[in-house]
Amino acid sequence: MPLSSSFLFFFFFFLLLLLHFSPTRPESEPETLRLKLIRRAQDPTLTRLDRIRGLVHNDRLRRHRAAASPAPSPPGAFEMPVRSGAYAGTGQYFVRVRVGTPAQRFLLVADTGSDLTWVKCSYGSRKCGKKKCGSDPDAERVFRADRSRTFHPISCGSDLCRNDLPFSLTTCPTPASPCDYDYGYFDGSSTQGFYANESVTIALSDGHKKRKLKGLLLGCTSSSSGPSFDSSDGVLGLGHSDISFASHATAQFGGRFSYCLVDHLSPKNATSYLTFGPNRMFRAAPAVQETDLLITPKLDPYYGAAVIGLSVDGEVLRIPPSVWNVGKGGGAILDSGSSLTMLAEPAYRVVVSALSRRLVGIPEVKEDPFEYCYNWTRVGNITVPKLAVHFAGRAQLDPPVKSYLIDVAAGVKCLGFTSVAWPSVSTIGNIMQQEHLWEFDIQNRRLRFQRSTCTTT
Numbered sequence: 001m002p003l004s005s006s007f008l009f010f011f012f013f014f015l016l017l018l019l020h021f022s023p024t025r026p027e028s029e030p031e032t033l034r035l036k037l038i039r040r041a042q043d044p045t046l047t048r049l050d051r052i053r054g055l056v057h058n059d060r061l062r063r064h065r066a067a068a069s070p071a072p073s074p075p076g077a078f079e080m081p082v083r084s085g086a087y088a089g090t091g092q093y094f095v096r097v098r099v100g101t102p103a104q105r106f107l108l109v110a111d112t113g114s115d116l117t118w119v120k121c122s123y124g125s126r127k128c129g130k131k132k133c134g135s136d137p138d139a140e141r142v143f144r145a146d147r148s149r150t151f152h153p154i155s156c157g158s159d160l161c162r163n164d165l166p167f168s169l170t171t172c173p174t175p176a177s178p179c180d181y182d183y184g185y186f187d188g189s190s191t192q193g194f195y196a197n198e199s200v201t202i203a204l205s206d207g208h209k210k211r212k213l214k215g216l217l218l219g220c221t222s223s224s225s226g227p228s229f230d231s232s233d234g235v236l237g238l239g240h241s242d243i244s245f246a247s248h249a250t251a252q253f254g255g256r257f258s259y260c261l262v263d264h265l266s267p268k269n270a271t272s273y274l275t276f277g278p279n280r281m282f283r284a285a286p287a288v289q290e291t292d293l294l295i296t297p298k299l300d301p302y303y304g305a306a307v308i309g310l311s312v313d314g315e316v317l318r319i320p321p322s323v324w325n326v327g328k329g330g331g332a333i334l335d336s337g338s339s340l341t342m343l344a345e346p347a348y349r350v351v352v353s354a355l356s357r358r359l360v361g362i363p364e365v366k367e368d369p370f371e372y373c374y375n376w377t378r379v380g381n382i383t384v385p386k387l388a389v390h391f392a393g394r395a396q397l398d399p400p401v402k403s404y405l406i407d408v409a410a411g412v413k414c415l416g417f418t419s420v421a422w423p424s425v426s427t428i429g430n431i432m433q434q435e436h437l438w439e440f441d442i443q444n445r446r447l448r449f450q451r452s453t454c455t456t457t
């Protein structure tokens with residue numbers, strides 16, 4: 001895990017939180033909130049393979065959170081409560097968020113797989129010190145809650161704490177004591193803190209106007225151990241949950257949010273946005289594909305996509321339909337916080353064999369953790385098999401080849417899938433989502449997507 005520490009030596013590619021707001025827009029059009037999505041500058045001493053390995057490691061941490069879940073699953077159920085991620089700083093998309101009054105700025109991971117928004121935080125005697133948080137409590141990177149007028153701890157005696165907040169602890173020395181949480185991770189990483197009611201400030205695009213989102217549930221993290229959290233100040237929870245930032249922001253901005261993810265290996269100044277409310281980048285049909293957004297307690301806080309199958313070069317793959325059936329322990333989620341696409345074993349097997357069959361003859365090389373990797377240095381003009389993902393309502397995702405035949409090292413490409421044991425939900429990771437605009441229309445339970453370079457005007 002030297003990954004995260006080496007990141008400390010490199011500049012992040014900071015871009016300001018931006019909001020596009022048109023005061024002249026017609027009354028009927030809902031407001032739009034846009035946050036710039038930021039890619040972190042990568043450590044040039046790491047090879048591409050190191051980075052990809054970092055992604056895999058990172059995804060594993062997230063998955064293992066589910067495996068470590070203490071709740072025994074009832075018969076026919078599956079393990080899914082991956083409420084929060086572990087972030088090693090690679091393969092993630094960040095946003096700048098201003099927390100408190102007066103506002104303090106932080107860089108948070110934008111994660112559709114998390115419900116809780118939290119920041120590294122110091123409050124009273126609970127200091128988020130170097131030892132406990134990997135950060136100096138006086139550094140910019142720690143939220144000093146004492147200085148915020150709008151910061152209000154949620155008490156452990158409250159109904160909210162006792163009944164509704166995830167991972168809250170039962171310890172409650174006095175009813176007015178803060179409502180504590182403890183997130184543990186499989187690799188031994190963990191984050192502890194307490195819940196608070198706080199405001200987040202959104203700066204408008206003209207640089208003068210500001211808007212406050214009040215009454216947000218914020219985790220004040222006073223201790224986080226393990227290397228996973230060295231490279232971010234916290235997490236912006238975009239998951240489906242009453243307590244998430246997404247539910248809060250979409251309630252005020254048009255009932256939907258969208259994002260466009262630039263190529264994960266693209267220059268770091270390539271810009272994309274996380275948008276709340278209508279997104280003008282969407283063109284008219286047929287460019288826009290549309291399907292059902294599956295929102296169900298079985299998947300919460302994840303968003304499910306109504307996948308019905310996969311095809312390679314137009315040939316529909318023979319994958320058992322139960323793989324995509326949420327009721328049968330399957331289904332597919334879209335996760336901005338996982339990088340690789342993880343397929344339930346029965347689907348994984350079929351997909352990699354269909355693709356690898358068409359790549360026979362290209363010299364294979366071994367690159368852990370991938371099963372199929374190829375030495376591409378002498379590969380001439382070949383037609384690479386075209387993968388497509390099919391959704392209910394005839395929607396179809398045609399990812400660019402680089403999204404599933406991933407460049408791992410100079411001249412080496414690998415089939416970018418990992419497998420998870422059945423029964424299990426499959427994950428469409430952020431590499432598979434790249435160069436597309438995705439809209440999560442929560443109000444109407446629709447998922448829209450469109451090919452896009454993600455460049456805005």
Ligand SMILES: *[C@@H]1O[C@H](CO)[C@@H](O)[C@H](O)[C@H]1NC(C)=O
Pocket residue numbers: 160197198214215216217
């Ligand atoms: C925060 O406080 C406000 C005002 O007291 C309240 O309306 C809101 O529901 C609270 N939010 C949470 C998450 O407790």
Ligand SMILES: *[C@@H]1O[C@H](CO)[C@@H](O)[C@H](O)[C@H]1NC(C)=O
Pocket residue numbers: 267269270
């Ligand atoms: C992005 O970076 C490249 C190379 O560093 C530079 O040529 C280009 O002008 C930059 N683009 C923007 C929009 O800053």
Ligand SMILES: *[C@@H]1O[C@H](CO)[C@@H](O)[C@H](O)[C@H]1NC(C)=O
Pocket residue numbers: 365375376377378411412
């Ligand atoms: C790929 O093949 C070339 C020549 O065929 C060879 O020089 C190179 O070492 C190979 N790369 C790997 C990673 O095996």
Ligand SMILES: *[C@@H]1O[C@H](CO)[C@@H](O)[C@H](O)[C@H]1NC(C)=O
Pocket residue numbers: 381
């Ligand atoms: C590669 O093959 C395609 C069609 O098979 C052809 O259109 C293209 O010109 C070829 N490119 C090169 C560099 O030979």
